[in-house]
């Protein structure tokens with residue numbers, strides 16, 4: 148079943164068309180990668196889907212519901228979570244509290260509960276903490292979760308950011324270059340983590356420059372160039388597509 152449907156999406160900055168009539172869809176539980184050269188418009192697509200940018204034209208629906216005009220918090224509330232190219236953890240806050248911040252989206256407590264520290268408030272706070280631990284365990288965080296997020300090694304910060312996104316219990320997770328800056332071993336761990344997230348039933352859209360990772364993990368790949376789709380298909384189809392080789396891989400096709 149289709150989860151996300153993007154139709155004829157356009158986004159312009161002044162005279163520059165960052166996204167130029169793009170249509171794509173993501174099915175429930177599917178892993179779809181969005182690849183293309185620098186400046187092709189990949190992050191702009193994420194920003195449109197998540198409500199950070201308002202598209203110039205086009206339609207974006209999630210389970211049939213129109214996302215146009217919704218603020219980022221409203222889109223998140225509908226089950227779309229994301230991570231950023233440049234990490235956006237609260238550096239001074241503990242790792243655990245960063246992830247707890249993700250859980251607050253589905254928390255049932257009123258301002259009055261919080262002010263009066265009612266039993267309901269204490270129960271839900273306890274549940275938040277439990278959930279945060281659960282997601283930190285799930286992503287395999289080894290570092291100190293009680294210490295400030297900025298003290299974690301870079302690869303661990305990426306995992307913590309994913310834990311925070313998962314704590315929102317999304318149906319769709321957008322990962323913007325999750326393997327950037329990771330070493331070889333950490334990349335293999337990221338492949339495993341992405342698959343385990345999908346196994347939870349969460350659909351994933353992935354922007355990634357590491358082609359090895361993209362080819363290994365994606366069910367479908369959409370290739371952008373100058374804001375337009377130039378190819379779409381299974382990884383092995385896309386890597387042999389002459390338009391992709393010309394625009395992006397810049398070399399001979401693999402044997």
Ligand SMILES: Nc1ncnc2c1ncn2[C@@H]1O[C@H](COP(=O)(O)OP(=O)(O)OP(=O)(O)O)[C@@H](O)[C@H]1O
Pocket residue numbers: 160163164165183184185186187188189190191192
């Ligand atoms: N806020 C903005 N204001 C003006 N131009 C922008 C803005 N955001 C993106 N652009 C431009 O839109 C185009 C697409 O950028 P985008 O970041 O979406 O590309 P990308 O494919 O994600 O690139 P990269 O792989 O380098 O992250 C680029 O030419 C970029 O300079």
